[in-house]
Amino acid sequence: MFEARHSMDAPTTTSAGSDPGDGGGWFTTRTTAGPDPTPPGSEPEGRIPQPRPAREPRPAEPARTAPVAPAGPVAEPRPQRPARQSASPDALLVRRTMEEVGPVADQVTSYFYALLFVRHPELRQLFPVAMDTQRDRLLKALLTAAEHIDNQDVLVAYLKNLGRGHRKYGTHAGHYPAVGECLIAALTRYATTTWDAPTEAAWVRTYTAISQIMIDAAAEDELKAPPWWLAEVVSHDLRTSDIAVVTVRPNQPYPFLAGQYTTLETPWWPRIWRHYSFAAAPRSDGLLSFHVKAVPAGWVSNALVHRARPGDVLRLGPPAGSMTVDHSTDAGLLCLGGGTGIAPIKALVEDVAEHGERRPVEVFYGARTDHDLYDIDTMLRLQRTHPWLAVRPIVDHGLQLPDAVRDYGPWDEYDGYLSGPPGMIRSGVDALRDVGIPVDRIRHDSVEDLVAAAN
Numbered sequence: 160m161f162e163a164r165h166s167m168d169a170p171t172t173t174s175a176g177s178d179p180g181d182g183g184g185w186f187t188t189r190t191t192a193g194p195d196p197t198p199p200g201s202e203p204e205g206r207i208p209q210p211r212p213a214r215e216p217r218p219a220e221p222a223r224t225a226p227v228a229p230a231g232p233v234a235e236p237r238p239q240r241p242a243r244q245s246a247s248p249d250a251l252l253v254r255r256t257m258e259e260v261g262p263v264a265d266q267v268t269s270y271f272y273a274l275l276f277v278r279h280p281e282l283r284q285l286f287p288v289a290m291d292t293q294r295d296r297l298l299k300a301l302l303t304a305a306e307h308i309d310n311q312d313v314l315v316a317y318l319k320n321l322g323r324g325h326r327k328y329g330t331h332a333g334h335y336p337a338v339g340e341c342l343i344a345a346l347t348r349y350a351t352t353t354w355d356a357p358t359e360a361a362w363v364r365t366y367t368a369i370s371q372i373m374i375d376a377a378a379e380d381e382l383k384a385p386p387w388w389l390a391e392v393v394s395h396d397l398r399t400s401d402i403a404v405v406t407v408r409p410n411q412p413y414p415f416l417a418g419q420y421t422t423l424e425t426p427w428w429p430r431i432w433r434h435y436s437f438a439a440a441p442r443s444d445g446l447l448s449f450h451v452k453a454v455p456a457g458w459v460s461n462a463l464v465h466r467a468r469p470g471d472v473l474r475l476g477p478p479a480g481s482m483t484v485d486h487s488t489d490a491g492l493l494c495l496g497g498g499t500g501i502a503p504i505k506a507l508v509e510d511v512a513e514h515g516e517r518r519p520v521e522v523f524y525g526a527r528t529d530h531d532l533y534d535i536d537t538m539l540r541l542q543r544t545h546p547w548l549a550v551r552p553i554v555d556h557g558l559q560l561p562d563a564v565r566d567y568g569p570w571d572e573y574d575g576y577l578s579g580p581p582g583m584i585r586s587g588v589d590a591l592r593d594v595g596i597p598v599d600r601i602r603h604d605s606v607e608d609l610v611a612a613a614n
């Protein structure tokens with residue numbers, strides 16, 4: 160049963176406006192320049208075509224995007240904002256629809272899921288029982304992708320990751336037309352002023368292109384990786400009253416890169432997945448560690464901190480994230496880790512150490528109080544072992560973590576790495592730009608993912 164507000168005929172939620180609070184809303188007008196447009200493939204108009212069977216797997220494509228994609232697990236970039244002036248005709252029509260439905264985004268979402276579950280009840284089991292926080296993530300991802308359809312280089316990597324990630328939900332190729340039909344139906348209903356035949360045709364082409372990339376990526380991934388991993392908790396270390404370091408042993412090898420994250424499901428909240436970064440570089444014993452802070456009303460985080468014990472079995476999705484070390488340069492690393500955001504920073508430090516590099520690494524580790532610097536002993540131990548590493552604990556006293564970097568430097572020979580709460584990432588990007596690090600040399604995970612992770 161879905162919530163009452165998902166009633167199909169009369170969605171009752173009020174307008175959400177744009178996505179709350181994170182500055183990257185799914186219907187937000189984009190302005191920053193992106194690469195040249197690539198026309199989407201043409202498909203029959205007016206209906207969602209059946210997807211082609213997955214294409215034959217091809218050898219890995221060469222990296223085509225600015226962020227470095229090291230060998231091994233894929234480090235996917237995030238879509239960049241597209242350039243309005245160079246947009247393709249389909250992209251213009253897609254964005255026009257999104258501008259119209261932006262003010263009623265919440266109603267579109269409710270209607271879309273209601274339609275999907277009424278027309279295709281078999282799909283309901285792929286979603287969590289309670290669909291409050293997660294309910295619009297699929298639609299949000301699709302609309303984000305549609306909005307960036309011109310930005311093929313980055314979009315393809317994003318969609319491949321999305322397609323791979325959907326395997327753990329039990330998604331298969333046959334589900335995509337159902338989703339596409341409901342998406343078009345929801346847009347038709349709410350984009351009343353601008354919807355017409357050319358617009359519908361543009362959406363059909365766009366969705367078909369998007370879903371085909373996801374289907375192909377999932378099929379390719381099937382040949383080399385499971386849809387999920389089982390992972391047994393082998394240790395549970397409560398560092399403060401609300402932070403635990405949880406270490407698990409996956410049931411089969413789990414390839415990933417330092418700085419990446421995974422999705423994690425507990426046995427207590429089926430089909431609710433949350434993101435956590437790996438808190439260590441890949442280890443020879445194959446164990447994986449996560450730093451988890453129990454947040455108010457966070458079902459998964461509270462279960463992991465207060466309930467999980469050795470012997471419990473979790474599920475892990477595939478690795479994701481592009482905040483990985485670029486080993487093709489010897490630039491220094493300026494790392495800001497806020498709260499449990501220190502977890503992937505520690506992994507990056509270990510990665511540099513394992514590569515035997517002598518590049519300077521400066522870690523600013525921020526917390527609200529001394530007590531919250533729960534991993535400072537580990538970081539200081541690393542500093543004692545590695546002369547190229549400097550660790551600076553920054554406890555809030557009027558100045559917040561990003562401000563601290565301004566008192567040190569110069570930083571223009573450094574790459575920036577940011578991990579922590581969304582507000583810290585945003586002001587951290589500004590601070591690093593201010594101290595001379597170009598934006599294409601600043602890496603962090605998506606703020607949207609972090610918002611979703613904070614549960």
Ligand SMILES: NC(=O)C1=CN([C@@H]2O[C@H](COP(=O)(O)OP(=O)(O)OC[C@H]3O[C@@H](n4cnc5c(N)ncnc54)[C@H](O)[C@@H]3O)[C@@H](O)[C@H]2O)C=CC1
Nearest residue numbers: 435436450497498499500502525526559560579580582583
């Ligand atoms: N557990 C994990 O593996 C990872 C967690 N994260 C994210 O890190 C966050 C950690 O949360 P907490 O430990 O509660 O951190 P927190 O809220 O206690 O903040 C930690 C540090 O960030 C700074 N900060 C917070 N908000 C700021 C803002 N608006 N502007 C500038 N600086 C700000 C604070 O000054 C403090 O030094 C969560 O949002 C989590 O999703 C990120 C990556 C990995």
